[in-house]
Amino acid sequence: MRMIRETFGALLALARLGCRGALNRRNRYWQWRRETAFGPFAVTPGQRRRAVLDYGRWVFRMRRFR
Numbered sequence: 001m002r003m004i005r006e007t008f009g010a011l012l013a014l015a016r017l018g019c020r021g022a023l024n025r026r027n028r029y030w031q032w033r034r035e036t037a038f039g040p041f042a043v044t045p046g047q048r049r050r051a052v053l054d055y056g057r058w059v060f061r062m063r064r065f066r
Contacts, residue, residue, distance in 0.1 A: 010056030013063065 024030070037051070 006057045006060055007053070009060030009064075010053055013059040014052065014056040017059070 038048075043051075
């Protein structure tokens with residue numbers, strides 16, 4: 001149950017981030033983030049999705065601490 005709540009919260013957190021204009025992944029900040037997060041290594045789309053969802057879960061947990 002906790003994992004489902006965190007996953008739903010992660011999706012909401014990612015949607016909130018997207019609504020704030022972060023969906024433009026071609027800007028300089030997101031290019032830098034992608035390079036620092038994954039480095040020069042090839043990352044499969046599935047690994048990238050899991051990493052983004054993990055980040056969304058982390059954001060959800062941090063917002064709950066407020």
